[in-house]
């Protein structure tokens with residue numbers, strides 16, 4: 001038997017659709033991940049006419065906070081959407097790297113000729129977070145279920161104590177350290193000497209740029225209204241560094257003093273986003289002009305447990321400091337080769353620490369005029385698994401607006417000390 005021939009093809013980003021992002025416990029408080037992801041997916045299906053069977057090869061998506069009933073959230077979403085029910089779908093999860101990792105998984109299959117098109121995406125809600133029964137109660141309930149007689153079930157159930165009724169609530173914290181994302185980011189901010197003023201300036205720029213992008217209609221074909229929202233609820237067009245400077249710190253260390261506030265940290269957010277990827281042939285056959293091509297990607301991880309305990313530079317959210325140099329070396333590119341740079345803004349301090357790390361590793365500086373030019377997570381909010389897909393669609397459209405060849409870099413930090421990065425190019 002001859003070996004299966006695999007081709008490597010360019011992967012086109014055809015377009016994206018997302019719902020406006022909402023602050024948690026706000027307008028989407030009663031929406032599930034599935035409902036939000038379905039709304040984003042339906043927006044994409046409608047815009048690009050994807051209803052027919054077989055048009056989309058597969059749907060890859062995920063959520064960081066997931067109910068057990070959503071064991072295959074992507075497939076359940078397909079079944080409730082306008083995408084044809086015969087579309088295969090599967091879940092993926094890499095914390096805040098989920099959306100971008102879903103894009104990469106889909107792109108790899110297209111690149112290898114295993115499928116012609118795919119939709120990737122993600123959704124997250126902190127409002128509808130899965131509460132679990134605590135471990136002791138779970139074990140008692142499992143024992144009762146296993147019992148073969150009524151007596152056996154009663155014998156198990158009488159072990160329940162009031163303390164067992166305390167629910168297991170997901171925390172925005174690292175299981176290995178018990179520290180929250182913000183507390184980890186504060187250790188990194190200190191290690192890299194990131195000050196308050198620079199964080200507030202970055203946060204203000206994010207709001208001002210997102211506001212300007214909405215103002216000029218940039219998001220008109222990327223954002224589909226949902227539950228009364230037509231644009232990201234967290235956006236405050238009037239945000240200035242001076243106003244942000246008045247907020248009291250919520251995360252930080254006593255020395256040199258806490259610097260991270262509700263304004264320069266992402267808020268807890270609900271939302272969903274999707275991206276349509278395809279081979280060039282698929283796109284052209286349908287008269288769709290690709291926005292950009294996905295030309296490189298990389299992941300990395302750091303030993304954040306050791307790093308953060310020692311107060312070192314390799315903090316929880318610093319893996320892009322390794323992923324990007326590695327990706328650029330493989331692609332034969334330098335930072336100066338990028339017209340646009342998108343760094344997910346988990347915290348302003350983490351973006352600034354990442355820029356400092358790239359500089360220290362000899363990659364050079366990023367011109368701020370090229371960084372997050374249509375705003376990023378500080379202004380849009382950050383529904384964990386949706387962020388990567390939001391960034392891919394935004395950057396692809398920004399590149400498509402240019403009349404000359406252009407290149408964009410994506411950098412997403414993720415919990416667990418991981419980072420996912422990618423390169424998009426406009427031909």
Ligand SMILES: CC(=O)CC(=O)SCCNC(=O)CCNC(=O)[C@H](O)C(C)(C)COP(=O)(O)OP(=O)(O)OC[C@H]1O[C@@H](n2cnc3c(N)ncnc32)[C@H](O)[C@@H]1OP(=O)(O)O
Nearest residue numbers: 095096181182239250262263265266267268346413414415
């Ligand atoms: C997970 C991964 O894999 C990787 C990652 O991305 S890590 C990041 C993950 N995300 C997080 O960790 C979320 C972190 N954020 C939080 O926990 C919370 O949002 C927070 C603790 C920072 C703040 O929570 P909060 O106190 O409830 O915020 P909130 O009440 O909205 O804001 C506090 C104040 O700041 C004000 N404010 C917030 N943003 C502002 C802005 N841009 N301009 C002016 N004022 C602002 C609010 O109006 C509010 O003022 P009042 O008290 O006068 O009402």
